[in-house]
Amino acid sequence: MGALEAYAWEWGSALIRWLHVTAAIAWIGGSFFFMHLDASLRKRAGGDPAIAGTAWQVHGGGFYQMSKYTLAPAAPPEELVWHKWQSYWTWMSGFTLLCWVYYGQSQLFLIDPAVMPLAPWQAAAIGAAALALGWLVYDFLCRSPLGANEPLLGVVGLGYVVAMAWAFTLVFSGRGALIHTGALMATIMTGNVFFVIMPNQRKSLAALVAGKTPDPKWAKTSKTRSTHNNYITLPVLFMMLSNHYPVAFANPKVIPAIVICVIVTGALVRYFYNRWHADHATAPWWAWAVAAAAMICAFVIATTASPGMRALMGLAELPTVVVRADAPEAPPDAVDVVQLRCMMCHAAEPMDWIGEAPKGVLLDTPEHIARFAPAVAMQAVLTHAMPPNNFSGITDEERAVLARWLKLDVAQK
Ligand code: HEC
Structure with a gap:
């Protein structure tokens, strides 16, 4: 590989990551903002009956009064800001980065010959197919009768993601398995925006334009999917950052356990804040205790299972390393x-x-x-x-x- 080519890979990676992180900040910021706004809306006496609630905020020196309609205004507004490109750009730049780093340089980061000696194209095909499958199965679960039972759906969803994380450890390096688990959850998030929330919003608007009342079901489904996204956000961020921390992926066998701990922690922290923003008095403080316990579990599991620690404790020989049969040798x-x-x-x-x-x-x-x-x-x-x-x-x-x-x-x- 020529020097210029190496620089181009690295510089390209820096630029795509810059875009990706920027888009993700915009998306998550907007998503947190609207979750907070929804939780803080209050019904005011004597207000417009079509308004579900209002909230006062101060930011950047200005005072804002925000109102949310129970369903929709009587007529379509002249101007309407849509929140979708933050999500689309996050996914597009994230998928590009995945291709750039993990599929373009798969020998380095994705393929561990000790796990499975895949050809680069096979690794990329498995990764991309898993992301698509990830969305299809999640969407199917939501539309099935299970979708009506939120807590049960949460448990089944957790089991599904953990099973996929485990499956990734059977084909990829530990690092590749964690990033794909994150990418799978992130694809579900953008899928929710692209395939469910936006089409529903378009239907509602079309109804308004036609002078009809939008079906409340559209708004309800969208809000449910948006709430799923909210609970998935923090775990996804951990998975995205995990590739900088070999302590998190040193032993692929425990990756599913770590994924459980991370999802439980991330979801509980969001749960606390969603309740806290709605009502300080009834905020579930216990969520912090359980979240902390889950993180301590993750630390203990990851550390005691890591190859270096197991060798130190005399629990295991250092693992023998399998190298590709056609691997070149350094002089x-x-x-x-x-x-x-x-x-x-x-x-x-x-x-x-x-x-x-x-x-x-x-x-x-x-x-x-x-x-x-x-x-x-x-x-x-x-x-x-x-x-x-x-x-x-x-x-x-x-x-x-x-x-x-x-x-x-x-x-x-
Ligand atoms: C004192 C310990 C130490 C020594 C010696 C050391 N490294 Fe590293 N290396 C690190 C650490 C720590 C990181 C992780 C840096 C980070 O997270 O940004 C790292 C990361 C790397 C990476 C991955 C970079 C990436 O961003 O993916 C490579 C490749 C690497 N080192 C090669 C080398 C080579 C080649 C040498 C010898 C010429 C070397 N290292 C010597 C500690 C060391």
Whole structure:
């Protein structure tokens, strides 16, 4: 891989992520705002009977009075702001990022030959198909008789997501499994906007334009799906950030358990706030205690199950590592450099204070080093980000050895 190509991948990743995070902030901000607004609406005496409630707010120096119609105004308003592009852009940029990082560079991040030696196209096809299936099954569950029983739907929905997380661990790396679990839940969220909420809003508006009363069922279904999105938001954010934390995915066997803990915590925190915004006096403070307990569980499970900790506790040998049969090997002089300057951190059993190999990047054997070649090029030759602050004292000559192996034309002193 040429240096320019490596930079282009990395820079592209930075730009897509920038867009993705920005769009997600706009979407989640809007969603939290409207959940809060709905909870804080109060019926005022002597007001317009068509108004369900109003709320006063102050922001940026201005006072706002917001009113919500029980169903709809008598006639369609002249101007109407729709909230949909924040959601669509979040999904489109997120899916692009998934393709860019995980499908475009799947050898690095998605495919773990020890789990399943997939070809890159197979990994991408499984990932994309799972997202589509994720939406179809969720939507089916909501429309089935189960949909009428919210708590039961919640439990079945949780079981479904956890089962998918488990299935992902059977085909992908731990990191890939968690990001796909997050992407699956996020796809459900945008699916709700695209396939349910927006069509319902269009029907309501068309009814108003035709001088008819919109069917209350449309508004109710939309609100239910919007509330689902609200409860899914915090767990999704954790899954999206998890790929920076190998402690969360070091042992794929416990990923389903961690997913349960994260969903319980995230949903309970939203539950607390939704109730709190409606009425401070009856806010369910117990939700914080259960959420904290779930996070402690996640910590204990993840830590005691991680390969490094199990080896420390004498519970297990370090797992044997399976390498692709066709894996290239790094030449001996490059291996020497990496083992001397990188392996203290990037090994299955790194230095004490590292815990797990950072970002799951193992640089212990010639095969592993070869597998992470593009990442080594980016971190140690092109950007000098690694070793961090040159912790291990790598020399320019040693970087030049890596550059020669990686065929990077960088100026060498
Ligand atoms: C002192 C410990 C330490 C040493 C030594 C070290 N690394 Fe790292 N490495 C880290 C940490 C910590 C991270 C995670 C950084 C982050 O989260 O942004 C990391 C991340 C990485 C990544 C993943 C970057 C990403 O964003 O995906 C690669 C690749 C990497 N290191 C390669 C190397 C190479 C090559 C060397 C030797 C030349 C090396 N590291 C030496 C601690 C170390």
